[in-house]
Amino acid sequence: MITLHALKFSRATRVLWLLNDLGQPCKRIDYDRTDAFRAPEALARIHPLGKSPVIEDGDRMVAESATILRYLAEKYDDTSHQPERGTAAFWRHEALLDYVEASFGEVVLAAVLPAFGGKDVPEAARAALEHHLSYIAGELGSGPFLCGDRLTLADIQMSYLLALLERFGFLKEFPRVAAYWQRLQEQPGYLAAVEAAGPMAPPD
Numbered sequence: 001m002i003t004l005h006a007l008k009f010s011r012a013t014r015v016l017w018l019l020n021d022l023g024q025p026c027k028r029i030d031y032d033r034t035d036a037f038r039a040p041e042a043l044a045r046i047h048p049l050g051k052s053p054v055i056e057d058g059d060r061m062v063a064e065s066a067t068i069l070r071y072l073a074e075k076y077d078d079t080s081h082q083p084e085r086g087t088a089a090f091w092r093h094e095a096l097l098d099y100v101e102a103s104f105g106e107v108v109l110a111a112v113l114p115a116f117g118g119k120d121v122p123e124a125a126r127a128a129l130e131h132h133l134s135y136i137a138g139e140l141g142s143g144p145f146l147c148g149d150r151l152t153l154a155d156i157q158m159s160y161l162l163a164l165l166e167r168f169g170f171l172k173e174f175p176r177v178a179a180y181w182q183r184l185q186e187q188p189g190y191l192a193a194v195e196a197a198g199p200m201a202p203p204d
């Protein structure tokens, strides 16, 4: 069975969501945030980066949530969370899956971290965020998900950053993205993950 190292209020929920969709149990080890809202030292004893999520599968350890999602889809022979291999849609999905952490993540954090600290959000950060939210609205097209009717790994990956953005009020002027985030929150795998591990966004 997979072991999931799950920091509270974190990207680990993405992993739990996929495992729920796949009907696969896991052994979850929870870690509380420090007073500074960081990962505790105990996570650094699991993986050198000291971040979550990390999974263990026997003697194999996998970090990075996008890689973990791909790993689990392959391990459990799941083809339902991505377009058919070799198609243009497959590679578009691959790009979106990587886009979330490789490009969107830093833009989100540049806006969310000052807001979390009660500081003004720099205008450049706000402008970059708006640019990316317009991009995502465009990629959604007529939806309901990034790849049409099929809920994919990229949607699951997107969830954490959208939770942060909504928490700090950044989705108000992006109704299509806000509606998409609302749809994601209605998915059974998401609901079960949050019920088990708690919310992704930090509390008020």
Ligand SMILES: N[C@@H](CCC(=O)N[C@@H](CS)C(=O)NCC(=O)O)C(=O)O
Residues within 6 Å of the ligand: 007, 009, 010, 011, 012, 037, 038, 039, 040, 050, 051, 052, 053, 063, 064, 065, 066, 101
């Ligand atoms: N790119 C990594 C990011 C991992 C990451 O930054 N995780 C956060 C939780 S959402 C963390 O562990 N933060 C605690 C800290 O940096 O102290 C992924 O997608 O898994």
